[in-house]
Amino acid sequence: MKKLRKTKMVNQYCLLADEKGRVTDLQGSELETQAIKPQLLDKVIWLVTPQRCLFKQLEYDTEYVSASEIEECVRSDIEQWTIWADTAMFHLSQKVGQHWKVAVWIWDERKENELLNGFKPTHIIPHSAYVASSIDADELMITQVFGQEWLIVKDAGNLVHGVHSADSQLAQHQLERRYERQIERKDHLFKFQYEGSWLPDAKPLEFAPKAQIVHQGKQKGVVDFTEVQTYIKPIAALGLALVIWMLGDYFILNANLNEAQDKTVSLSSQSMDAMTKRNEFKFIATKLTTLNSYLDRQQQPMEVLANLTDLLPHDVYLNAMEVNNNTINLTGQGSNVARLPALLEQWELVESAMFTSDIRQVGDSGETFRLQLVLKGVTH
Structure with missing residues (x-):
């Protein structure tokens, strides 16, 4: 059993489970979820294996589907082809010409919850989507997950196009014919956590998952303190409070200065003058507001x-x-x-x-x- 060692201020744990519930990290070392005690900034990413996912790439016309309607359309399509009563989804979209291309992964939410066994990760992401974010457009990657070989393919728009099982010679031969053009370009072929003999020209992958993929898998209610967006609203509120505080000090100082300068003036004169200026200010402000409204x-x-x-x-x-x-x-x-x-x-x-x-x-x-x-x- 692998012992967890924290060596960074921000740690990222990647976990995946086989069908029997055995949990490992990306390198295949077995872990106990009870031993994972993330701190405030840590990420715990649960990777849904390709064996438990269905993948599809969908396409919608931008003339009829806007960006805000993509998820609704995807969920509607999933209802037509899902095989599970409770279906979880992960999707990535990209605009290509006059079409939206959408890579969609679905899995049995009930089964995944059984494997989690009460464990609460901060992110849930399909394994193939997570590792594929390290390759670029029109590239392929071979990987091995719990003894089964998989080929992951990206299209020219840098969106996942296919996630294929390659656990037999027949399947490998069919994939070689299907992606012959890309495979022949040896600089476009990579391998990750794979030691088999298929496609020997594959180069070791420089593994660097994209932050966009991780953000897409964030679970509801999770606050990610390593993301800039998390701090925008609090910083804006603090900035507003600072401005109000500085303006308050300015008005207090200004009021004290006026009071010192007007010591020789009677209290009634001060009150009348202040009231007159206040009314003049209100009158001018009202005129400006009315004028702006009229121009608008x-x-x-x-x-x-x-x-x-x-x-x-x-x-x-x-x-x-x-x-x-x-x-x-x-x-x-x-x-x-x-x-x-x-x-x-x-x-x-x-x-x-x-x-x-x-x-x-x-x-x-x-x-x-x-x-x-x-x-x-x-x-x-």
Whole structure:
């Protein structure tokens, strides 16, 4: 049994289990999960072996599926081909031309929970996705997991294209024919934790998993203190508190200085002067707010209309448009309006686009719709 030794400030444990529940690290050394006591910054990554995963690469048209809708589409597809009642999922997506390519791994969540036996990792990632992040586009990797050989292939877009069992000569021969072009390029062939004789030209892999893959497998409720994003909100809050504190000191000092300068003035004169200045300030601030609001109301709808005129298809027209602080509500009619969210998200000012009501067919004249655009970084 391997003894765990902590030699770094931030430790990363990678665990995987065979079908009998024997837990090992990536090098194959057997471990006891009870011996793993991670500290605040440590990562404990549970790797789901290829033997217990199903892999598929899916494709969606960007005209009909926006970035925010990919996960929903993937889950809908999984329901059609999963073989398990409780299915867990891991996916990676990439935009290629006018399509989304999505690499999807699924596994039996109930079975994996049995193998975990109450152990709570910080991340759960398919083994093949984790190790494949160390190779680049159009490359292949041979690996061995609990005695079984696997070939992992990436496409030209650096997305996993295939995870294949290669535990027989027939399977190896079929894979050699299928990926003949890539295998012939010997500089594109690597091996990791593999000592077999198949594909002898494979070079040892320089193992360096990508942080993006690790982040994608983070479990709900886990705070990763080694990620920059974790500190953005707390640092912003501290910065705001510091600004308020400095402004408070400034106003206190300024008030004391004014008090010293105005010692010869009676208390009533000071009060009247302060009240007058306060009222003047309020009056000016109100005028500026009113003016800004008026300018926004005059300019924003015209700019929005100009952009929408260029973006909307010729067979779609608007009946109404409502412009708020950070949203635009559109009501209109046209043909094939389901494509509009993905189309409007191409506008550089739009964060997301979604329908706020069902699409309705209106006779032969087309479909009616209500759609809301959320603008990027708009504040007033």
